[in-house]
Amino acid sequence: MDHFDYRNGVLHAEDVPLPEIAATVGTPVYVYSAATFRRHYQLFDEALAGMDHLICYAMKANGNLAVLKLMNDLGAGVDVVSGGEYAKARAAGVPGERIVFSGVGKTRDEMRAALEGGIRQFNVESEPELLALGEVAVAMGLRAPMALRVNPDVDARTHAKIATGKSENKFGIPISRAREVYARAAALPGIEVVGVDVHIGSQLTDLAPFEAAFEKLADLTRALRADGHVISRLDLGGGLGIPYDQGNSMPPQPHDYGEVVRRTVGDLGCEIEIEPGRLIAGNAGILLSRVIWLKHGEGRDFLIVDAAMNDLVRPAMYEAYHDIVPVVQPAPGAARAPVDVVGPVCETGDTFVRGCEMPVLGSDDLIAFRSAGAYGAVMASEYNMRPLVPEVMVSGDQFAVIRARPSFDEMINRDKVPEWL
Numbered sequence: 001m002d003h004f005d006y007r008n009g010v011l012h013a014e015d016v017p018l019p020e021i022a023a024t025v026g027t028p029v030y031v032y033s034a035a036t037f038r039r040h041y042q043l044f045d046e047a048l049a050g051m052d053h054l055i056c057y058a059m060k061a062n063g064n065l066a067v068l069k070l071m072n073d074l075g076a077g078v079d080v081v082s083g084g085e086y087a088k089a090r091a092a093g094v095p096g097e098r099i100v101f102s103g104v105g106k107t108r109d110e111m112r113a114a115l116e117g118g119i120r121q122f123n124v125e126s127e128p129e130l131l132a133l134g135e136v137a138v139a140m141g142l143r144a145p146m147a148l149r150v151n152p153d154v155d156a157r158t159h160a161k162i163a164t165g166k167s168e169n170k171f172g173i174p175i176s177r178a179r180e181v182y183a184r185a186a187a188l189p190g191i192e193v194v195g196v197d198v199h200i201g202s203q204l205t206d207l208a209p210f211e212a213a214f215e216k217l218a219d220l221t222r223a224l225r226a227d228g229h230v231i232s233r234l235d236l237g238g239g240l241g242i243p244y245d246q247g248n249s250m251p252p253q254p255h256d257y258g259e260v261v262r263r264t265v266g267d268l269g270c271e272i273e274i275e276p277g278r279l280i281a282g283n284a285g286i287l288l289s290r291v292i293w294l295k296h297g298e299g300r301d302f303l304i305v306d307a308a309m310n311d312l313v314r315p316a317m318y319e320a321y322h323d324i325v326p327v328v329q330p331a332p333g334a335a336r337a338p339v340d341v342v343g344p345v346c347e348t349g350d351t352f353v354r355g356c357e358m359p360v361l362g363s364d365d366l367i368a369f370r371s372a373g374a375y376g377a378v379m380a381s382e383y384n385m386r387p388l389v390p391e392v393m394v395s396g397d398q399f400a401v402i403r404a405r406p407s408f409d410e411m412i413n414r415d416k417v418p419e420w421l
């Protein structure tokens with residue numbers, strides 16, 4: 001559920017009509033609803049009620065400073081995957097003891113920075129990384145809190161580019177080798193074993209892969225304890241999917257996910273960590289765009305809009321679908337026709353949807369791409385010298401620009417021409 005609804009025929013973000021934001025900030029622009037972010041956090045919090053838990057928001061889904069502040073104020077932790085994300089989480093005021101550091105290729109510099117600034121745990125994904133982390137920590141006179149990310153060899157049944165829990169994926173340590181690697185970890189003076197971690201993929205629309213992975217994790221936890229390790233935390237990763245096509249698909253709710261957690265690992269006495277990104281941010285944002293032209297092609301019509309693949313790359317990258325809706329609701333019975341909705345970028349991949357039955361729109365009409373709050377703005381680029389897409393946060397009847405659109409001068413002056421050229 002989100003807070004983007006029609007009121008008197010006009011799409012609003014909470015109490016703010018979207019045409020007002022378009023008029024003030026221009027288009028394209030991402031618009032987020034603070035209430036929706038809060039609601040999604042609360043759904044997870046309620047789903048895990050009764051179990052000791054920490055929700056570590058995966059900031060790679062949407063890492064705007066204002067979003068991080070909002071999550072931090074709720075008491076959320078943060079899951080980071082780079083030194084840059086770590087620095088930004090700290091800049092947003094997130095304390096180190098609520099930051100989990102994930103990622104398959106952490107550098108020694110990144111490890112050092114996190115150990116220096118404070119860190120809840122590193123989720124380690126390989127033996128070379130384990131050894132390096134141990135060395136870095138010893139050199140600093142510290143012990144690095146560590147969970148091993150295990151790869152449970154479970155098919156997440158999601159898009160191949162975002163499935164991470166099969167043995168052929170680059171992520172984690174094969175669960176069959178985990179006991180051996182934990183034994184190595186326990187022998188390292190710079191390492192403090194605190195838990196076990198798993199993350200099997202993103203946009204999961206079925207609970208069965210979670211259940212299979214968490215059961216394997218529970219078995220592993222019992223085995224590791226029998227081996228003498230202290231396992232006090234289980235990090236279950238993120239991955240719960242969201243509905244991208246309103247009405248047609250209904251992924252499981254956080255409540256049902258919580259039941260799976262309870263059933264599989266609830267009796268182990270561990271603190272549960274989860275790392276949701278998409279479910280928190282996805283439906284908390286839309287991409288607001290304006291129609292440039294309706295172009296009649298041979299046998300098909302193209303709705304050319306001012307948002308493009310550089311602003312929202314998911315359709316081009318993952319064949320993802322986003323509902324596209326007119327901001328002003330058409331009169332009942334108004335004409336509809338199939339169109340390809342495309343951006344102005346010089347790539348055929350710059351197509352958001354093909355042959356989509358939509359109300360007939362024309363120049364200057366506003367449209368909204370729904371469910372664009374996660375993996376939208378964070379993946380944006382300035383390809384074709386298009387300014388990095390701005391972001392707006394709405395709360396009730398207020399809104400603010402939380403990242404401004406750069407001017408052409410700012411963009412041009414970032415480049416430097418060497419004197420000798």
Ligand SMILES: *Cc1c(COP(=O)(O)O)cnc(C)c1O
Pocket residue numbers: 058060061079081102103199201202203237238239240275276277278279
């Ligand atoms: C991407 C990622 C997440 C978040 O996944 P969502 O599908 O957005 O919930 C969590 N943990 C790790 C390690 C990730 O790489």
